[in-house]
Amino acid sequence: MPGGQLSLSTNSVVEDESWLWIQIKAEARRDAESEPALASYLYSTILCHSSLDRSLSFHLANKLSSTTLVSTLLYDLFLNSFSTDPTLRSATVADLRATRARDPACVSYSHCLLNYKGFLACQAHRVSHKLWTQSRRPLALALHSRIADVFAIDIHPGAKIGKGVLFDHATGVVIGETAVIGNNVSILHHVTLGGTGKACGDRHPKICDGVLIGAGATVLGNIKIGEGAKIGAGSVVLKDVPPRTTAVGNPARLVGGRDQPSKHEDVPGESMDHTSFISEWSDYII
Amino acid sequence: MPGGQLSLSTNSVVEDESWLWIQIKAEARRDAESEPALASYLYSTILCHSSLDRSLSFHLANKLSSTTLVSTLLYDLFLNSFSTDPTLRSATVADLRATRARDPACVSYSHCLLNYKGFLACQAHRVSHKLWTQSRRPLALALHSRIADVFAIDIHPGAKIGKGVLFDHATGVVIGETAVIGNNVSILHHVTLGGTGKACGDRHPKICDGVLIGAGATVLGNIKIGEGAKIGAGSVVLKDVPPRTTAVGNPARLVGGRDQPSKHEDVPGESMDHTSFISEWSDYII
Amino acid sequence: MPGGQLSLSTNSVVEDESWLWIQIKAEARRDAESEPALASYLYSTILCHSSLDRSLSFHLANKLSSTTLVSTLLYDLFLNSFSTDPTLRSATVADLRATRARDPACVSYSHCLLNYKGFLACQAHRVSHKLWTQSRRPLALALHSRIADVFAIDIHPGAKIGKGVLFDHATGVVIGETAVIGNNVSILHHVTLGGTGKACGDRHPKICDGVLIGAGATVLGNIKIGEGAKIGAGSVVLKDVPPRTTAVGNPARLVGGRDQPSKHEDVPGESMDHTSFISEWSDYII
Amino acid sequence: MPGGQLSLSTNSVVEDESWLWIQIKAEARRDAESEPALASYLYSTILCHSSLDRSLSFHLANKLSSTTLVSTLLYDLFLNSFSTDPTLRSATVADLRATRARDPACVSYSHCLLNYKGFLACQAHRVSHKLWTQSRRPLALALHSRIADVFAIDIHPGAKIGKGVLFDHATGVVIGETAVIGNNVSILHHVTLGGTGKACGDRHPKICDGVLIGAGATVLGNIKIGEGAKIGAGSVVLKDVPPRTTAVGNPARLVGGRDQPSKHEDVPGESMDHTSFISEWSDYII
Amino acid sequence: MPGGQLSLSTNSVVEDESWLWIQIKAEARRDAESEPALASYLYSTILCHSSLDRSLSFHLANKLSSTTLVSTLLYDLFLNSFSTDPTLRSATVADLRATRARDPACVSYSHCLLNYKGFLACQAHRVSHKLWTQSRRPLALALHSRIADVFAIDIHPGAKIGKGVLFDHATGVVIGETAVIGNNVSILHHVTLGGTGKACGDRHPKICDGVLIGAGATVLGNIKIGEGAKIGAGSVVLKDVPPRTTAVGNPARLVGGRDQPSKHEDVPGESMDHTSFISEWSDYII
Amino acid sequence: MPGGQLSLSTNSVVEDESWLWIQIKAEARRDAESEPALASYLYSTILCHSSLDRSLSFHLANKLSSTTLVSTLLYDLFLNSFSTDPTLRSATVADLRATRARDPACVSYSHCLLNYKGFLACQAHRVSHKLWTQSRRPLALALHSRIADVFAIDIHPGAKIGKGVLFDHATGVVIGETAVIGNNVSILHHVTLGGTGKACGDRHPKICDGVLIGAGATVLGNIKIGEGAKIGAGSVVLKDVPPRTTAVGNPARLVGGRDQPSKHEDVPGESMDHTSFISEWSDYII
Numbered sequence A, B, C, D, E, F: 001m002p003g004g005q006l007s008l009s010t011n012s013v014v015e016d017e018s019w020l021w022i023q024i025k026a027e028a029r030r031d032a033e034s035e036p037a038l039a040s041y042l043y044s045t046i047l048c049h050s051s052l053d054r055s056l057s058f059h060l061a062n063k064l065s066s067t068t069l070v071s072t073l074l075y076d077l078f079l080n081s082f083s084t085d086p087t088l089r090s091a092t093v094a095d096l097r098a099t100r101a102r103d104p105a106c107v108s109y110s111h112c113l114l115n116y117k118g119f120l121a122c123q124a125h126r127v128s129h130k131l132w133t134q135s136r137r138p139l140a141l142a143l144h145s146r147i148a149d150v151f152a153i154d155i156h157p158g159a160k161i162g163k164g165v166l167f168d169h170a171t172g173v174v175i176g177e178t179a180v181i182g183n184n185v186s187i188l189h190h191v192t193l194g195g196t197g198k199a200c201g202d203r204h205p206k207i208c209d210g211v212l213i214g215a216g217a218t219v220l221g222n223i224k225i226g227e228g229a230k231i232g233a234g235s236v237v238l239k240d241v242p243p244r245t246t247a248v249g250n251p252a253r254l255v256g257g258r259d260q261p262s263k264h265e266d267v268p269g270e271s272m273d274h275t276s277f278i279s280e281w282s283d284y285i286i
Helices: A002-006 A010-034 A036-045 A052-064 A071-084 A086-102 A109-115 A117-133 A135-151 B003-008 B010-033 B036-047 B053-065 B073-083 B086-102 B108-116 B117-133 B137-151 C004-006 C008-032 C036-047 C052-063 C072-083 C086-102 C109-115 C119-135 C137-151 D002-006 D010-034 D036-047 D052-064 D071-084 D087-101 D109-115 D116-132 D137-151 E002-005 E011-034 E036-047 E052-064 E070-084 E085-102 E109-115 E115-135 E139-151 F001-006 F012-033 F036-047 F052-064 F069-082 F086-102 F111-115 F116-135 F137-151
Strands: A192-194 A219-221 A244-249 B166-168 B186-190 B192-194 B218-220 B246-248 C166-168 C184-186 C191-192 C218-220 C245-247 D192-194 D218-220 D246-248 E192-194 E217-218 E247-249 F164-166 F186-188 F193-196 F217-219 F246-248
Touching: A002 B218, A002 E036, A010 A052, A010 A086, A010 A109, A036 A052, A036 A109, A036 C072, A036 F036, A052 A071, A052 A086, A052 A109, A052 A135, A052 E070, A052 F012, A052 F069, A052 F086, A071 A086, A071 A117, A071 D002, A071 E052, A071 E070, A086 A117, A109 C137, A117 C137, A117 E085, A135 B036, A135 B117, A135 B192, A192 D246, A192 E139, A192 F217, A219 C191, A219 E217, B003 E217, B010 B036, B010 B086, B036 B053, B036 B108, B036 D071, B053 B073, B053 B086, B053 B108, B053 B137, B053 D071, B073 B086, B073 B137, B073 C036, B073 D052, B073 D071, B086 D109, B086 D246, B086 F217, B108 B117, B117 B166, B117 F069, B137 C109, B137 C119, B137 D137, B192 D071, B218 F217, B246 C052, B246 C191, C004 E247, C008 C036, C008 C052, C008 C086, C036 C052, C036 D036, C052 C072, C052 C109, C052 C119, C052 C137, C072 C086, C072 C119, C072 F052, C086 C109, C086 C119, C086 C166, C109 C119, C119 C137, C119 C166, C184 E115, C191 C245, C218 F069, D002 F186, D010 D052, D010 D087, D010 F012, D036 D109, D036 F069, D036 F137, D052 D071, D052 D087, D052 D116, D052 D137, D071 D087, D071 D137, D071 E036, D071 E139, D087 D109, D087 D116, D087 E217, D087 F116, D109 D116, D109 F137, D137 D246, D137 E036, D137 E109, D137 E115, D218 F116, E011 E036, E011 E052, E011 E109, E036 E109, E052 E070, E052 E085, E052 E109, E052 E115, E052 E139, E052 F036, E052 F217, E070 E085, E070 E115, E070 F036, E070 F217, E085 E109, E085 E115, E115 E139, E139 F111, F012 F036, F012 F052, F012 F086, F012 F111, F036 F052, F036 F111, F052 F069, F052 F086, F052 F111, F052 F116, F069 F086, F069 F116, F086 F164, F111 F116, F116 F137, F116 F164
Parallel strands: A192 A219, B166 B186, B192 B218, C166 C184, C191 C218, D192 D218, E192 E217, F164 F186, F193 F217
Antiparallel strands: none
16 A cells, blocks of 8 residues: 555654754755855755744745735744644655655755745645644635645645645646545646536545646546556546556546556556556557 | 626615625624634735725735735725726626635635635736726736736736636636626636637637636637537637537537537536536546 | 747847837836826836846846845846846847737737746746756756746746747746757647656657647657647647647647648747647537 | 914815925926936836825835735825825925925925925824824824834824924934924924823923924923924923023023023024024033 | 832742733724724734734734844744743733833833834843843844834843833933843933943943933943932933932933932832922023 | 045055955854854845945845835945945945944944944945935935935935944934035934024034044034044034034033143044043033
8 A cells, every 4th residue: 555654653753854854954054055145045944943844834934925914923823733733744754755756856855845836835735724624714715825826726725635745846736625635646737636516515536545647637526536547647537547547638538448448557656657658559649 | 698687776786795795794703703813814804994895905906016016006006996887896796696606615705705816816807907998008917917927817908707707716717818708607727718829809719608618628719609508627629619518528529419419408607517418428438 | 940030140139139128118118108007117127227137137036036035136146147148138039029929919028028927937947047057956946936936837947948939828837857949939828848757867848949839738758849830729749749740639649640741831839820720620620 | 373374275275285296296207207216116106196195195104014014004094084184184285395495405395205204204193193083092003103113203193283394304203192283393303292200191292383492302291382482402391481482401591591581583493593592602602 | 129029939920921911912802893904903913822922922023024034033033032931021021011000101001012112122122132141142133233223222132121111212222232220110212321432341331220211311331320210301421320319411410419419209210200309400490 | 644544545445345355254154153043144145245245235225125115226226336436335344344443342344234223324325425416316315215214314415424434323313414524433323413404505514533422412503523522422512623622511511611621632433432531520420
């Protein structure tokens, strides 16, 4: 089970967090030394803080603040959430590791922490989701609105998101209220996990562990994208997709056919293989 | 005609606006009491204002201001437009009602007023459109640019938009200069109503009353999407779509076929049924 | 060769720049006179500056600054880059001309300079690309992050972009690290030039001179889109596209068929003809 | 009576205001043309506004706003006060005229409107005083606090100030709750009109028409400074000063002696003669 | 001994703080209800916080932040100082009580907390003094500089200030590095406790418990102002002043004469009697 | 002649500036290492800049900017002035040296550069004075107004100020249009160099080289304070003061008497001896 490796004991979570924070500070220190024009930015966002959760709370508060939602209030909110909830912190750690491991353009942990809008939006979403489950809905929705304005990423506070998730590029991602995303999932930009209309209740997709969803894919309705499945870029999916299969096209079809779809061995959410054997597929021959 | 119910007398418009404003204040008061961390935000945006147009002008001015376009100038511009033009105000009221009625994720009118970027961008667009028709084009375009930067929603000031319109999620919507959108239309995120190239003149789509356009759909050229038609998510449409029919796919085809397309009874722009009988359609079976 | 007309002598570049700056100031002066509410904006962004590179540096610095990356630092960075590198300035001039010539909604050069997020993101990208090639990667990535947040346009600092390029509407554009874009290319919003996964190395598309890529198109992998080719809106392309042909659909097919694709005479990146003979194609008949 | 010339009919007040506004706009236009670096400032503060009260409200709102008291709220407050109360506006006009007439360093009306902190603090005080008399004391005190922070001028909202008053340089002025200042008074910087301790009730000085109070003078207690009297710089005054006499020194003495003090003919608040016949006085001979 | 009543047990300090915080919240709630235009301000500064030290840290951080010293960093600094040091908190409580008791213009505790620049500067000074004693001098001096800019109050981080101190009006107060101020002292605006030149070492005044120093008084050198003494407004003092005596004038003389000065019974720092028996004194008869 | 040592050749000025800049960077680096909470501030204000004039321009621009006078415009103005005028730069260097040498509370050059409001106001004044002499008066006055608001220091752009000048504490200093200040002068806070009324023309004091003016002194009229003279704190001076004499009191008298005043040997503007032999004087014996 892809999510299994994340069930660490509390001790090892704390150790993991400390180790990562040491790497991040070392990276930032190296960058500050080589680039004085960036040193002020690196000190205020990373090097003057005593822990990862303080650095992240500071960075999110400054990015998401507005004239009417001032940064110090948001900082309090984030810091209180991250410092009291180890689950949030271990998800942050897993997301940092996932981004570093899967995206060849990610050159360092600090690069992800500071600059990846998908990573930042996801961490802020986890706080808004926590508020949502505590019935602090107006605050959750105000935070959601700031994330949508600032990052152009629209994740409803009700949506549940696992650990080790990579939102790559992330602009334009829309995820509905009753969507669920498992562990080790990778989702590209412009992906929609949408509802089917104005019916209330459970109406959004369930994305299982290890799934990869390509850029611009639209997945609609309370359907299940099975463990380790892959959705090709630009696909429109309105039906369940079985585990370890690949759906492509608009309307989406299973590679290999509905009855005996091809099955892959790897976990696409981790291997990030967007195109192999999709592009081999006859339909993709120009 | 779906737009018919909007032809209210001036009196009833004013009453409608007052009623709605009372609801919004009551919602905001309730939220401020239950969530002190949000009370400052709710007082500054809603509770300290004497009318809906003042609250909306304040909120838009703060969101759209920049270092070089200061908030007080924008506030003057918005307040002057909304307070002197009842048509703008009744469109605001109709949009608020439409959002509340059609989007199950919209929990209150104040939620829409404060947090829906599609709603806010549309109200700001109406002011830029008014400036456009008054030949104040540089100002209209500067406002348009701020809306595009802040909300990632790009509606040309020349575009005409009816009442009771819902832009759901709204990130990435692009609407061209000569596009026309009727009443009671619902448009999801990443929808493009684009031109056909560098020809001048009337070159963008005409969307009739009651149409629903799914996420990521691209509609290009001076074509007509008939009353109550439905465009599936991710579709690419370059031809007219008859009233009450459904077009899906890339390239788009009519559900039921070109010669005898299936016709639906409901008004998709209001019923918001994105998938029924599209997903039944054979092409959508994975 | 479409790019040929850009190989101007240094002298003529300077003359071209001066001529354009005079036009821009004249436009801004005219607009300031007709619209006092905009005069402050026009003076601070254009009329108080002595050259195009100062105006552009000022405008970008104010748009891209944040709480932790202050505007004066960014201004220094931009001004130093533009004032010392005539290549950057001639690319700016070519982009302004391209936008004015190809987009019928572009009413003036100053309109493009001030309000086109695609234009502004592209100029800022060129500075981040220059930093990237100078091995100042942390600064390049911080700048990239600001562009992605503010404009919702995500161009990796490593990507190479030619001159005379139009990013129309531009929201949601994603361009990967090893992508190359030639001269006189036009790219619409939501276009992805993406990689194929987590493999390192040269993994993104090469877009030749004069190409037009329609809204929402997704081009993945180290493939070549030949000179003067056209990619239809919403297409998903994973294979090379020959010069002067048109690829449409998801998955994309060549208009006219794989073996004897239709060839067009014009340069779509300049003519901006999005739909002709695509919409004539049988598949596009609804 | 010095204040007499201010009892104009409503008509002439409006005419006076219009005339002055025309001068101010002409001055600002001339300055904007000669100094492009200042044009943006002049357009946003003066030239884009349709009336003096709008310009003043805009300028005060921007100067006095803070993170927690946003500019648009203050703008509403100032504009509402000035536009509905002709008394406030005629006092503004009288103060502008007084400054221009009495201070040789004041080169234009627009110079005073934009740059004189004493003038600006006084206009903002008049609004806080109006709120005070309307029993809106918390708001009056919040405004008072902003004036004290921004201008280092501390005028209690309860203090009554006449028309045609010049606060020259003005930094450090402190005026207590029950102080009263007549018409055509001139007060230099660091002047204190203070109380006598913690007794409540009427406890601050009463300054009659035409008085001149020199820099750093301290006037304490419920005492009366008679019409046309003059208080020398640095004096400490704890007793009534008769009309048209001059008090100087610490402790203050009447020039000419207590029994037969010298009387001057001119109105010092208007003539601004700080030193003549003080410096002739034997005590001032070094 | 005036300071005696402050030697409370830790328990009673905590109780005192809680009691005061309850009063402050009640006052703020009452004001927010009666004045919606101020409610946003009151919620963000007081009502959304869970304790007095959080409210004060928030307020100081927002007031003292600048482009290069961002508010969230200052908030961390203040909150960390106040929350870990009960001495700082009990001094804050004593100052709030002193202001409310001694200044008839202080209408409520919340008025003092929000609006008294002397109170706010003093609380911020205590944090900078703490940093100074911890040898974190550059940070202490940066904070000192912000206090001097924002409030026009210049208290060197090295200066020691007791509890129950009132800085009334406070603009222009200057206090040097080796000055010491006892408990229950009241100091008016423009008061200088200065050094004697460029000699290093202990060179500033020592102000004993219960002293009152009037507006604009200048006290220079390492001299002692005895317990319960009173310095008249505008006095210049370069010699010790015995306990319970009154010094007035420039140069200062003791009321009653050097040899047998008049002695008062009350504690002027608490009674705030600025003028009685000074103004009776023959020299003050105009 | 005290100013003599400043007549350095251009070469040595440049060397002097370089040497000082190296010290300042070393100090800032040491402080950044010992205090991470301040490192961001030190990098953005000092360590990321390549020269003293860039650092100073950056710091002044950020301090003096406002909503309507944006920081990048001010930065351009300052940088252009300092980088093209070596006289301005050598005055900056001399002022930094003077502050460090004369004020025992000044712990480093960087401390003065960053935190001394008197130093910063003086450097900004020199730029506004330069504009004044270039007949760019509206800009000079707008800058003057910002200095007066931000630092509570009011120096008219017309005033001429020499080199090696120390404004200690500086809050409340007011200097009129036709005042002239020589080299190596030291001026404390609340000092007024004022005019005599509304007469135009040359009407303000002339302060010769090496003068020391104590806190709160008021000097009025076109009088001459002779070389090396000393004005006691709180004095009010309306007559010429001979060289190397001391004037004290309100009204001011010469120490030693009018006819044979005591003469001192040292240069008080450099020795900063505020009180010796003033406090010995009989009048100062309490």
